[in-house]
Amino acid sequence: MVRKIVALFVAVLALGLLTILIVFGLLHTQYAKPMVIYTLDKGLGIHVKSESIQYHYPNQVTFQNARFELPDQQPVEVAELSVWLSTQLSTKQPIAIHELLIDGASLSASQTPSVTQLKQWQIENIALDHIDYSHGEMIINDLRLQLTGIELGDSVITSKGNVQLQASQFYYQGSSLRNLLVDGELDGDNSKILGASFTWNKSSISTQAQIQNGRWSLVNTTIDRLDLDATAQDDPLLSILKKHVGHINSLDILNSTLSNNDMTVDNISASLENIDLDKSLWKQSEAYISVDADQLIWRGFEFIEPTLEVYANEERIEVADLDTQLEQGRIQLSGYVKLNEIKLDKLEVDGVKYIQEGDKLLY
Known part of the structure; x- marks a missing residue:
């Protein structure tokens, strides 16, 4: 009886390993794109159209010329988006993002995820490159932003993290800053700007x-x-x-x-x-x-x-x-x-x- 139980356990384990190997194998084939699209649609309610989707071992997925539609949010079109999934997953947090990179996009406030959404995904690092951003009368051209060591609170003000920002132009109600550089630490009342420079x-x-x-x-x-x-x-x-x-x-x-x-x-x-x-x-x-x-x-x-x-x-x-x-x-x-x-x-x-x-x- 014990031998049968052990044999059954080994068989189930082997089947699980075989399934994982098959999934990983398929991610390196033409089936990667439909698998990722299906997972995002059914798992997170995110609808994706992408020219190509590539998987890079062990935890990176890259979308080229993609369109993302999130619930209650305007669609987002990007030239390239890469996601590095966290390797420390749990049943309570099935998806956590170690790093998110967006390269080449025009974004508005209505197209950016809320702090609540970002908390759900447990994003640790965010990188933006060559982004044009607008929010009301504020416009930022050629934005490059890195947020590292993120600890999200209920709002941006209560969140923590290291910030590096670069932009060619920052407009607000007709006034502008050029060649903006900022290096800082976001930590509520202990926030600091370690260095900032611009032309005005x-x-x-x-x-x-x-x-x-x-x-x-x-x-x-x-x-x-x-x-x-x-x-x-x-x-x-x-x-x-x-x-x-x-x-x-x-x-x-x-x-x-x-x-x-x-x-x-x-x-x-x-x-x-x-x-x-x-x-x-x-x-x-x-x-x-x-x-x-x-x-x-x-x-x-x-x-x-x-x-x-x-x-x-x-x-x-x-x-x-x-x-x-x-x-x-x-x-x-x-x-x-x-x-x-x-x-x-x-x-x-x-x-x-x-x-x-x-x-x-x-x-």
Whole structure:
């Protein structure tokens, strides 16, 4: 009796192994395509039309020039899609994806899987290459994206993973970034931008950033050759920046021209440290600002080669140095200012010439 049971067990095991071998064998023949299409249709409700489907041992399936139709979602057409299935499967999780690669596609928000769908497939890594993406008034051209070590939460904000992004152009409501590069870590309130760079308004911008008090703090930010009229220009990207960035850890502005209301600064270079953007200069804590420029024009006054170094801390603004040429003369000043007190350690006014007649200043 025991021998019969053992023989039956061996026979069943052999039949199972033979079935697996046959399936693997068929995946290397012309039957791979109908087998994969049937499995996706019946198992996941995904309808597939593909020019060719190739199986690569042990766990990769590649679709060429394919169209995918997912439940409750717009169809997706891709030049190439490769799936690497996880080798650690279970009855609770019959399909898990180790890596998903999409190369060559035009996608919209209505064509991308939801976080819930991605969680069902237990995707560990996602790679996008040569993708054009649109979502409302946002358009991204030639997107390359890698998400690794993904731990999906209930939303993108609560998910974790490493992010590398590259795009030739990023458009939003008519404003654009070019040559965008981002390397970061997605981890809720511990998210970080390890490095980012792009071109905006012909200026080169690079930065690092981290979450601080629920908003981004800019770290080691450099802005080079920016030409910006903050009064006339209602840039939507600036609105996003104001909404999501609340603090400047360190920012350098180089070789730039800035305008605001009745002030224009030419060829300015400035450094800002520890600035809370939600507070006035009077309410800062250990903030630092230094500025030098070729020229500053303010309400008719022309300041030539002005330099300024300021420390702000708890309703005290210390002017460590102010030096500028004004109308054939020179002004030098240092001291501090409080809400109800001014103390000047140094004030030198030499050779400044102007004449005031009525409401007019004649120089």
